[in-house]
Amino acid sequence: MALRPSTTESPLVRRILISTALLVLSLFLLLPLTAVFAEALRRGWEVFLASLHDEVALSAIHLTLMAAAISVPLNTLFGVSAAWLITKYRFKGRAFLLSLIDLPFAVSPVIAGLVWVMIFGSKGWLPPTAMAEALAPAARLIASLAEYDGFGWLLADLAAWLADPKIVFAFPGIVIATVFVTFPFVARELIPLMESQGSDQEEAAVTLGARGWQIFLRVTLPNIKWGLFYGVLLCNARAMGEFGAVSVVSGHIRGETNTLPLHIEVLYNEYQFSAAFACATLLAFLAIVTLGMKSLVEHLSGHQSSGHK
Amino acid sequence: MSISIKSINKTFGNYAALENISLEVPNGSLTALLGPSGSGKTTLLRIVAGLEFSDPGEGRILFHGEDVSETPAGKRGVGFVFQHYALFRHMTIAENIAFGLSVLPRSLRPAKAEIHARISELLKLVKLEGLDKRRPHELSGGQRQRVALARALAIQPKVLLLDEPFGALDAQVRKSLRRWLRVFHDEIGLTTLFVTHDQEEALELADQVVVMRNARIEQVGKPQEIYDHPRSPFVYEFLGNVNKLSASNGSHRYIRPHEIEIAFAAEYNPETDRLAKIDHLFSAGPVATLSVRLDDGQFLEVEISRKQLDELALDPGDEVSIRIMDSSKSGV
Ligand SMILES: Nc1ncnc2c1ncn2[C@@H]1O[C@H](COP(=O)(O)OP(=O)(O)O)[C@@H](O)[C@H]1O
Ligand SMILES: [Mg+2]
Numbered sequence: 099m100a101l102r103p104s105t106t107e108s109p110l111v112r113r114i115l116i117s118t119a120l121l122v123l124s125l126f127l128l129l130p131l132t133a134v135f136a137e138a139l140r141r142g143w144e145v146f147l148a149s150l151h152d153e154v155a156l157s158a159i160h161l162t163l164m165a166a167a168i169s170v171p172l173n174t175l176f177g178v179s180a181a182w183l184i185t186k187y188r189f190k191g192r193a194f195l196l197s198l199i200d201l202p203f204a205v206s207p208v209i210a211g212l213v214w215v216m217i218f219g220s221k222g223w224l225p226p227t228a229m230a231e232a233l234a235p236a237a238r239l240i241a242s243l244a245e246y247d248g249f250g251w252l253l254a255d256l257a258a259w260l261a262d263p264k265i266v267f268a269f270p271g272i273v274i275a276t277v278f279v280t281f282p283f284v285a286r287e288l289i290p291l292m293e294s295q296g297s298d299q300e301e302a303a304v305t306l307g308a309r310g311w312q313i314f315l316r317v318t319l320p321n322i323k324w325g326l327f328y329g330v331l332l333c334n335a336r337a338m339g340e341f342g343a344v345s346v347v348s349g350h351i352r353g354e355t356n357t358l359p360l361h362i363e364v365l366y367n368e369y370q371f372s373a374a375f376a377c378a379t380l381l382a383f384l385a386i387v388t389l390g391m392k393s394l395v396e397h398l399s400g401h402q403s404s405g406h407k
Numbered sequence: 408m409s410i411s412i413k414s415i416n417k418t419f420g421n422y423a424a425l426e427n428i429s430l431e432v433p434n435g436s437l438t439a440l441l442g443p444s445g446s447g448k449t450t451l452l453r454i455v456a457g458l459e460f461s462d463p464g465e466g467r468i469l470f471h472g473e474d475v476s477e478t479p480a481g482k483r484g485v486g487f488v489f490q491h492y493a494l495f496r497h498m499t500i501a502e503n504i505a506f507g508l509s510v511l512p513r514s515l516r517p518a519k520a521e522i523h524a525r526i527s528e529l530l531k532l533v534k535l536e537g538l539d540k541r542r543p544h545e546l547s548g549g550q551r552q553r554v555a556l557a558r559a560l561a562i563q564p565k566v567l568l569l570d571e572p573f574g575a576l577d578a579q580v581r582k583s584l585r586r587w588l589r590v591f592h593d594e595i596g597l598t599t600l601f602v603t604h605d606q607e608e609a610l611e612l613a614d615q616v617v618v619m620r621n622a623r624i625e626q627v628g629k630p631q632e633i634y635d636h637p638r639s640p641f642v643y644e645f646l647g648n649v650n651k652l653s654a655s656n657g658s659h660r661y662i663r664p665h666e667i668e669i670a671f672a673a674e675y676n677p678e679t680d681r682l683a684k685i686d687h688l689f690s691a692g693p694v695a696t697l698s699v700r701l702d703d704g705q706f707l708e709v710e711i712s713r714k715q716l717d718e719l720a721l722d723p724g725d726e727v728s729i730r731i732m733d734s735s736k737s738g739v
Contacts, residue, residue, distance in 0.1 A: 301487075306510065307507055
């Protein structure tokens with residue numbers, strides 16, 4: 099009889115374990131994904147495409163893309179700075195900052211939305227009326243600048259917004275809620291990575307005469323790039339998929355403040371199942387792309403650091 | 408360029424890592440900071456480099472008489488080799504070595520061709536020709552060590568600082584690299600301060616040995632001086648291989664294993680000798696080590712040549728007469 103290590107299970111047990119795992123995985127993960135696509139296409143391609151081409155759907159997609167386009171770069175910047183600060187320096191309040199970063203994970207998205215309504219809503223601490231009053235001089239100044247400057251259209255928009263500074267139930271509120279909810283992703287991905295790498299290479303760069311930004315761009319960034327990329331990917335997936343907090347601050351104004359997830363819910367509640375699932379395929383597709391990129395990143399970074407302890 | 412360290416104190420929270428350290432590292436010397444782990448060697452080296460700053464007060468670091476205490480690390484012109492090398496792992500060996508030159512402001516940066524020539528020169532100096540396109544993880548420990556050295560030398564530093572340069576290497580590489588470093592130092596003549604916890608390494612390699620203990624300097628001197636005239640029991644014991652022999656009045660003395668002569672019991676002279684029994688014999692290599700048990704029950708280690716051991720033809724359990732040579736010191 100062949101000897102086998104005492105920790106390996108017998109082939110039968112192993113097979114049972116593997117098939118159970120696969121069964122559970124397909125039941126809970128693959129089945130819903132398939133269901134989304136099946137339901138979306140149940141009434142044919144034409145209905146599917148029409149649901150995506152619908153004006154309200156397009157506006158929801160546009161809004162979702164815009165919100166992600168603003169909040170992902172912002173959180174990348176925040177996340178990298180926070181991770182840099184926390185791992186390369188020792189200072190008072192470091193532990194506090196660390197738990198603060200986790201706050202959005204700990205707080206229910208509904209609360210995360212309600213907080214902003216409480217602050218910026220019409221009955222909040224900083225209602226649009228009060229803000230309009232405070233911002234009026236700025237609005238006038240920018241409106242007058244808009245008449246001369248080449249970026250007139252942008253400034254005019256800004257002036258218009260400053261005159262009626264709505265945050266809640268408007269685009270700014272959606273961005274704020276999205277930024278809040280997706281804040282931890284990049285930082286959380288980077289902190290353990292940078293912690294494990296220590297500051298040796300940065301210190302070596304210092305003794306070799308490199309200045310701060312040179313150290314960041316040429317030493318730190320190349321060492322964290324795959325982790326950073328993955329963090330940005332997750333941040334983006336969540337920014338586009340966020341439902342709870344955005345639902346509270348958006349006010350569900352059709353064609354105006356409905357993001358893609360909100361639009362799907364509205365369609366579903368109106369029994370337009372095919373249209374709802376057609377839009378849902380976009381989010382499902384986003385999930386698949388995210389996971390695909392993740393495996394790619396792991397593959398690439400694994401190759402790059404192979405042989406390094 | 409000489410290094411003067413004046414009254415340096417360093418505390419981490421409540422913990423004193425360095426207490427009133429003053430030291431002169433002569434121009435062109437190879438000086439070893441020797442001490443057990445935690446004695447503050449790395450901290451002192453980092454303060455000299457400017458990676459750490461001493462507690463505010465009168466502590467000063469001078470390079471060739473010039474006060475650099477407030478100068479940032481990047482402007483001190485020190486070559487620093489980290490204990491685990493800290494090579495940039497995403498860069499090739501050539502890029503690693505060129506780093507210090509490539510971050511210079513454009514006006515001071517040498518031309519591409521010149522940087523290239525400098526890299527080749529340095530690779531030759533550290534005997535790594537042809538490895539310029541490899542990456543750090545493709546090199547052995549000893550090779551990485553020399554890349555770190557070449558990278559530090561590329562900026563033409565005024566002083567070289569090495570933290571446990573051989574600490575992470577296996578015994579074989581360690582020995583050969585140690586000799587190589589000595590020759591290398593004599594060739595380039597750069598003032599060098601290195602940290603080690605290995606007394607053999609310090610004694611073999613350095614011009615000047617600084618023994619550290621618990622955040623303080625215990626003794627400074629040439630290797631021979633320190634070995635022959637240890638100023639304290641700590642130094643005596645730390646330099647290794649020493650017998651501590653207690654007398655009946657409570658005092659004790661330190662005797663090195665090679666300072667003991669051994670003879671047949673028949674030659675015992677009660678005036679100068681003591682009787683002992685051989686407890687244990689270890690005789691692989693040119694020097695044989697014997698463990699003997701004195702008449703009062705204390706054990707002593709004795710080193711004799713292999714030739715002498717063969718002549719005496721001793722076995723465990725044999726009675727012998729031992730004589731302690733005059734050069735050994737009384738302890739406190
Ligand atoms: N950054 C730091 N924070 C707190 N304690 C430190 C720090 N660096 C060193 N120490 C402490 O200072 C003492 C001396 O450390 P070090 O200089 O590294 O010793 P050595 O290099 O001789 O082993 C150790 O007890 C160590 O724990
Ligand atoms: Mg150390």
